[in-house]
Amino acid sequence: MTQPETTTVADAVRGNWVDRYLPAAAKPYARMARLDRPIGWWLLLWPCWWSAALAADFAGRAFPDPWHLVLFFIGAVAMRGAGCIYNDIVDRDLDAEVARTRSRPIPSGQISVRNAVLFLAAQALVGLVVLLQFNGFAIVVGFASLLAVAIYPFLKRVTDWPQLGLGIAFSWGAFMGWAALLGDLGLAPVLLYVGCIAWTIGYDTIYAHQDREDDTLVGVRSTARLFGARTKPYLTVFYGLAVALFAAAFVAAGTGTAAYVGLAAAAVHLGWQVVTLDIDDPDRCLMLFRSNRDTGWILFAGLLIDAWLTAA
Known part of the structure; x- marks a missing residue:
């Protein structure tokens, strides 16, 4: 009989498509790339799609370039997978000591570090192929994100603000959508980027509260531990800052009323969180994070x- 820890991971949705449909040999690799937990690539994708839509609005186009949206989707899935594998390789000893993460394929012994590196390289290659479909300026902007990605896994060891590092890396798409369409950067994507960083700090603080007690025991640092019982006031600040910066980005791009209506609705949703x-x-934290x-x-x-x- 297969043991539970080899058939799923602690924070995956039960009955997900990986658990149900993939061959047994492929499941650990899909789980390591978080294909059973799509929220991560959604959160990586949104700054790209927001930026693409904002650039289209600025340029007077009725819709973002559909090919760009497809490329960003493929790139987000591939690079989120590559980033998670890199993070798992770096954190394999820490993950073995935390209840939620010890079931991951590397610390549980389902995948060797060597095979994880090979799978990481394959996904990074997909990301590279996607990046090379864009104009030269966007390619340079994309490559510039790699330093932030490389540094992020180490931050939880040296600072209480690893969520800031995640925001710097995960929000890079706010530049990419604009750069891919217009071949430059301006104030609007910069404001969008900083707003996305504030948003990321907020949602990843919620996520980190799942592991707060284990993190304290093993010495992992986070804004969840730093904020503690004051988390709600801090979330109000960061989510409020995100909304304000998004509004400033819309002003800089010259958007119309509908964009602000959408922003107001998003602000209500963040307030609900x-x-x-x-x-x-922990279950509530995970649900709100996914929302x-x-x-x-x-x-x-x-x-x-x-x-x-x-454009009409």
Whole structure:
């Protein structure tokens, strides 16, 4: 009989497609790339799609370049997978000491470090092929993100703000959508980028509260540990800053009313997260963290409608 820890991981949705449909030999690799937990690539994808939609609105186009949206989707899935494998390789000893992460393929012994490195290289190659489809300026911008990606896994050992490092890396797509369409950068994507960093600090703090007690025992640092019982006021600040910066980006790009309506709806959704958060309930933390996919859809829908109305 197969042991539970070899058939799933602690924070995956039960009955996900990886558990149900993939061959047994492929499952550990899919889990290591987090294909059973799509929220990560959604959160990496949203700054790309927001930026693409904002650039289209700025340029007077009715819709973002569909090919760019497809490329960003493929790239987000591949690079999120590569980033997670890199993180798992670096953190394999720490992951073995934390209840939620010890079931991951490397610390549980399902995949060797050597095979993990090979799989990482394969996904990074997919990401490179995707990046090379864009213009030269966007390619340079994309390569510039690699330093932040490389540094991130080590931050939890040296600072209480690893969520800031994640935001710097995960928000890079805010530059990419604009650069891919327009071949430059301006104030609007910079403001969008900084807003995405604030948003990331917020949602990843919620996520980190799942591991707060284990992290304390093994010495892993996080904003969840730093904020503690003051998490809700801090989330209000970071989510409020994100909304303000997104609004400033919209002003800089000259968007219309529909974009601000979408932003207002997203702000209500973020407020709901803060109000209903219980930092001592890991299941609630995970659910609210995952709900940021919906934040992305709300904001993206407002930008798409605005671009369509502006071009009409």
